[in-house]
Amino acid sequence: MALLLKNGRVVDPAVPLDEIADVVIRDGRIVEIGRDLQIAKGITVECAEKVVLPGLVDAHTHLREPGFEYKEDVESGTRAAAHGGFTAVCAMPNTNPICDEGSAVRFLVERARERGVVRVHPIGAITVGQKGAALAEMGDMLAEGAVAFSDDGRGVQDAGMMRLAMDYAKQFPTTIISHAEVESLAGKGVVNEGAVSTRLGLSGWPAEAEEIQVARDIALAELTGCRLHLAHLSTARSIALVRDAKARGTAVTCEVTPHHLFLDEDALQTTYDTNLKMNPPLRTPADREALVAGLVDGTIDCIATDHAPHASHEKALEFEIAPWGTTGLETALSLVCTHLVSRDVLSWSDVARLMAHGPRSALGLEAVRLEVGGVADITIVDPEARVDVTPEFFESKSSNSAHMGATLLGKASEVLVGGRFALRNGKVVG
Amino acid sequence: MLSTRHIIDIADLSADDITTILDTADSFKEVNERRIKKLPTLRGRTIVNLFLEPSTRTRTSFEIAAKRLSADAVNFAGSSSATVKGESLADTAATLSAMACDLVVIRHKYAGAPRILAEMMDSHVVNGGDGMHEHPTQALLDLYTIRERFGRLEGLTVGIVGDVAHSRVAGSLVPALRMMGATPVLVGPPTLMPARPDVLGAEVSNSLDEVLPDIDVAYMLRIQMERAEGMPFPSLREYSRMFGMNRTRLDVMRPEAIVMHPGPMNRGVEIAADVADSERSLVLGQVNAGVAVRMAVMYLLLGGDAGGAVA
Numbered sequence: 001m002a003l004l005l006k007n008g009r010v011v012d013p014a015v016p017l018d019e020i021a022d023v024v025i026r027d028g029r030i031v032e033i034g035r036d037l038q039i040a041k042g043i044t045v046e047c048a049e050k051v052v053l054p055g056l057v058d059a060h061t062h063l064r065e066p067g068f069e070y071k072e073d074v075e076s077g078t079r080a081a082a083h084g085g086f087t088a089v090c091a092m093p094n095t096n097p098i099c100d101e102g103s104a105v106r107f108l109v110e111r112a113r114e115r116g117v118v119r120v121h122p123i124g125a126i127t128v129g130q131k132g133a134a135l136a137e138m139g140d141m142l143a144e145g146a147v148a149f150s151d152d153g154r155g156v157q158d159a160g161m162m163r164l165a166m167d168y169a170k171q172f173p174t175t176i177i178s179h180a181e182v183e184s185l186a187g188k189g190v191v192n193e194g195a196v197s198t199r200l201g202l203s204g205w206p207a208e209a210e211e212i213q214v215a216r217d218i219a220l221a222e223l224t225g226c227r228l229h230l231a232h233l234s235t236a237r238s239i240a241l242v243r244d245a246k247a248r249g250t251a252v253t254c255e256v257t258p259h260h261l262f263l264d265e266d267a268l269q270t271t272y273d274t275n276l277k278m279n280p281p282l283r284t285p286a287d288r289e290a291l292v293a294g295l296v297d298g299t300i301d302c303i304a305t306d307h308a309p310h311a312s313h314e315k316a317l318e319f320e321i322a323p324w325g326t327t328g329l330e331t332a333l334s335l336v337c338t339h340l341v342s343r344d345v346l347s348w349s350d351v352a353r354l355m356a357h358g359p360r361s362a363l364g365l366e367a368v369r370l371e372v373g374g375v376a377d378i379t380i381v382d383p384e385a386r387v388d389v390t391p392e393f394f395e396s397k398s399s400n401s402a403h404m405g406a407t408l409l410g411k412a413s414e415v416l417v418g419g420r421f422a423l424r425n426g427k428v429v430g
Numbered sequence: 431m432l433s434t435r436h437i438i439d440i441a442d443l444s445a446d447d448i449t450t451i452l453d454t455a456d457s458f459k460e461v462n463e464r465r466i467k468k469l470p471t472l473r474g475r476t477i478v479n480l481f482l483e484p485s486t487r488t489r490t491s492f493e494i495a496a497k498r499l500s501a502d503a504v505n506f507a508g509s510s511s512a513t514v515k516g517e518s519l520a521d522t523a524a525t526l527s528a529m530a531c532d533l534v535v536i537r538h539k540y541a542g543a544p545r546i547l548a549e550m551m552d553s554h555v556v557n558g559g560d561g562m563h564e565h566p567t568q569a570l571l572d573l574y575t576i577r578e579r580f581g582r583l584e585g586l587t588v589g590i591v592g593d594v595a596h597s598r599v600a601g602s603l604v605p606a607l608r609m610m611g612a613t614p615v616l617v618g619p620p621t622l623m624p625a626r627p628d629v630l631g632a633e634v635s636n637s638l639d640e641v642l643p644d645i646d647v648a649y650m651l652r653i654q655m656e657r658a659e660g661m662p663f664p665s666l667r668e669y670s671r672m673f674g675m676n677r678t679r680l681d682v683m684r685p686e687a688i689v690m691h692p693g694p695m696n697r698g699v700e701i702a703a704d705v706a707d708s709e710r711s712l713v714l715g716q717v718n719a720g721v722a723v724r725m726a727v728m729y730l731l732l733g734g735d736a737g738g739a740v741a
Contacts, residue, residue: 193625194626198627198629199629200563201564202561202563203562204625272545272546313518316518316546317518318542318546319542320541320561
């Protein structure tokens with residue numbers, strides 16, 4: 001079946017391309033890009049005033065299946081992804097059981113094939129049970145379709161263990177993802193250490209607990225030659241460490257989340273809103289500005305959501321015992337449009353770089369380009385669509401959004417995965 | 431009347447509110463000295479003491495206060511909610527709300543729990559201590575005790591000595607003192623100081639001996655030995671030597687300066703036994719004021735006005 005995307009602003013810095021054009025898709029691939037194209041039969045999608053981007057990928061998603069299906073599952077999580085404009089998600093391994101062996105990866109791959117609305121790339125655990133004590137079967141997991149490894153939710157505490165993992169992993173075409181957190185420093189911390197921890201009487205999670213492990217893992221990447229990706233960086237010094245490492249030529253990439261970009265600890269000044277409890281915690285306004293600067297100057301490779309759904313009864317607990325995290329898949333693109341694109345901080349090319357190419361390149365996924373012959377993984381954005389973030393807005397099973405109540409501008413209207421609609425006219429298909 | 435429905439943080443109150451509470455407590459204190467210590471003021475009103483963390487002293491004080499005002503006081507004890515089992519605080523709140531109580535006093539292990547309660551319930555909420563956050567009625571009774579002794583709060587300097595970082599007492603006392611024109615000075619080793627004392631508006635000293643000559647009140651915090659997750663100082667002996675109140679230190683203070691402690695005391699650690707029992711120690715005065723201040727808080731939240739407290 002043929003598909004014609006008509007009159008959209010087609011943007012892909014990898015081609016490079018930024019012009020009003022038509023795109024013809026046949027059998028899951030782009031067959032023609034140009035002006036005034038026609039198709040004999042098929043579907044025409046009017047894209048005037050819209051932006052056509054290479055399909056967005058989320059490098060950091062918690063799909064929660066198996067084990068926590070009451071929070072999210074492969075179906076609801078991939079529906080949420082499509083709703084937010086993503087053509088693929090990378091699923092973190094902290095499920096129950098932990099995804100730390102080939103059969104667990106196979107389960108997820110098969111589940112995604114049966115019920116997934118967008119592509120799912122499994123991430124396996126670095127260590128067995130994410131306990132930080134013994135190497136997980138990386139080779140087995142890669143053979144079943146894993147793309148990278150992370151003990152996300154916990155840092156690998158022992159430096160020798162991390163070195164061993166990176167030394168072992170470098171034989172594969174894969175990436176070790178670091179959740180940087182020195183537990184002896186973060187302690188019982190639940191908010192950034194400083195003004196807010198003092199005011200709210202909550203234990204502090206200091207910036208240094210992240211930065212020390214970021215510095216350690218960059219050093220280990222240099223020692224071992226293993227590719228390193230740093231997850232959800234939240235502080236100015238973490239970004240500076242990555243900037244310096246990249247200047248030295250180290251094979252390191254990093255991501256930041258929308259919540260660390262668009263919220264800071266001041267949001268917690270007067271409330272114990274558990275939707276604002278995340279790991280790492282919301283940092284200072286100065287940190288937030290440093291993250292934005294890192295996006296602009298290229299230090300940061302991708303914006304990743306760390307989509308972390310939790311049931312409402314879990315988030316209704318006291319702040320200190322409520323689970324970490326905010327959902328993110330369905331608000332990320334709208335937040336980026338609202339706060340960065342519409343204020344001319346980022347261009348649409350930058351959005352493609354940070355949300356489509358950056359994550360693929362960081363995690364070694366196959367590149368997707370808006371060019372003839374390219375796989376038709378495409379995100380179409382309506383920059384003028386208004387989004388009211390309410391509980392009813394979400395396709396996710398959970399609505400623990402740090403941005404609840406916000407009004408945003410810009411939303412995906414269509415998502416194509418291999419030339420098939422996952423989202424059409426703003427509605428999830430399938 | 432107060433300007434707030436709930437007393438969760440000291441910041442819920444204005445300086446006028448605090449003065450109203452202290453003035454109202456004055457008249458209740460007189461009642462507490464009578465042979466028949468009971469007023470009909472809150473007859474028919476239900477006050478629940480929701481103590482989800484062990485406490486005998488504070489709960490007893492609230493219970494006596496409620497009963498002296500003729501309210502029906504009910505104790506609801508239990509343990510703080512767990513993620514895995516047990517009723518959540520939100521469900522407890524809904525349950526109490528369905529029982530139509532008028533005022534809930536909550537003591538809870540976790541900061542912010544009274545806010546959850548206030549959002550879930552129609553009744554008034556008084557924070558009886560939440561985690562390491564605040565304990566506002568303790569601060570109010572401390573203000574009462576200090577005002578009673580000095581006749582004023584403005585211009586006084588109060589040294590708050592010890593584990594400020596983990597102290598909900600300090601969490602309320604510091605803003606309360608500042609609101610009333612007094613100056614708090616936090617004293618202790620750096621490991622017991624909050625991350626950002628500046629946001630509380632308090633000065634910090636690591637030397638008790640240096641501040642002693644300048645303070646009107648030495649407020650000795652309890653060393654929370656049960657909290658220690660890796661002791662933040664080498665030994666109780668060293669702590670006592672550097673930050674304990676003893677007779678020698680008492681003699682360095684101004685003659686009119688006093689010693690306070692929120693209780694329960696670790697005698698021989700933060701306060702020497704002879705100091706605790708001396709005429710310069712107002713520890714029992716604080717306990718006594720606690721009942722009157724809590725009566726005032728309940729009375730004012732439940733609609734009374736300052737003038738008509740004692741019929």
